[in-house]
Amino acid sequence: DAGVIQSPRHEVTEMGQEVTLRCKPISGHDYLFWYRQTMMRGLELLIYFNNNVPIDDSGMPEDRFSAKMPNASFSTLKIQPSEPRDSAVYFCASSFRSRGLLIQNEQFFGPGTRLTVL
Amino acid sequence: EDQVTQSPEALRLQEGESSSLNCSYTVSGLRGLFWYRQDPGKGPEFLFTLYSAGEEKEKERLKATLTKKESFLHITAPKPEDSATYLCAVHPNQAGTALIFGKGTTLSVSS
Numbered sequence: 001d002a003g004v005i006q007s008p009r010h011e012v013t014e015m016g017q018e019v020t021l022r023c024k025p026i027s028g029h030d031y032l033f034w035y036r037q038t039m040m041r042g043l044e045l046l047i048y049f050n051n052n053v054p055i056d057d058s059g060m061p062e063d064r065f066s067a068k069m070p071n072a073s074f075s076t077l078k079i080q081p082s083e084p085r086d087s088a089v090y091f092c093a094s095s096f097r098s099r100g101l102l103i104q105n106e107q108f109f110g111p112g113t114r115l116t117v118l
Numbered sequence: 119e120d121q122v123t124q125s126p127e128a129l130r131l132q133e134g135e136s137s138s139l140n141c142s143y144t145v146s147g148l149r150g151l152f153w154y155r156q157d158p159g160k161g162p163e164f165l166f167t168l169y170s171a172g173e174e175k176e177k178e179r180l181k182a183t184l185t186k187k188e189s190f191l192h193i194t195a196p197k198p199e200d201s202a203t204y205l206c207a208v209h210p211n212q213a214g215t216a217l218i219f220g221k222g223t224t225l226s227v228s229s
Contacts, residue, residue: 033216042221091161106152109161
């Protein structure tokens with residue numbers, strides 16, 4: 001398996017523009033997570049899905065952020081309009097929960113998208 | 119409020135100089151504690167999962183231990199290739215709750 005795939009790897013845009021980040025999880029995984037990482041705040045969970053359904057979006061900063069998962073093999077995180085304070089590395093991760101267990105298994109992270117908003 | 123605190127923020131070691139990284143947590147209940155390694159420019163890579171106090175796991179020069187309030191990542195005789203940021207995360211005992219990550223400890227090992 002190729003692991004979690006994210007695109008683009010780097011994105012530079014101007015304030016006010018729309019940004020779309022993409023993620024392909026590992027086949028067979030039923031959880032998908034979007035994180036944002038900055039030096040100041042570390043790794044923050046934005047939203048996560050289970051079986052393509054959003055479960056917890058309390059980490060989404062504001063209405064400018066939206067995420068979708070139209071099928072089990074694809075998810076997007078959109079920022080519209082983008083602002084300089086959105087500059088960060090955005091990670092997608094996937095995992096699965098073994099039947100009968102309360103805890104999810106370890107998360108596998110993608111390589112991240114480094115977003116710079118000028 | 120569930121919280122994860124890692125210390126120190128940064129640690130510099132000489133090759134062969136053993137040490138420990140700390141992860142203290144405050145959660146209503148713990149389903150599991152995870153350790154990850156992150157290299158610059160890459161995503162976190164899974165190392166260990168610990169489920170209950172007293173549990174220990176080892177991998178090469180790394181050993182993770184867990185108590186009811188904290189976890190330690192012991193590094194024995196480190197090498198320069200062990201240089202990375204080590205992240206700790208907890209899975210609280212609440213339905214539907216995802217992992218809570220600490221801010222990490224950045225380890226530098228010089229030869």
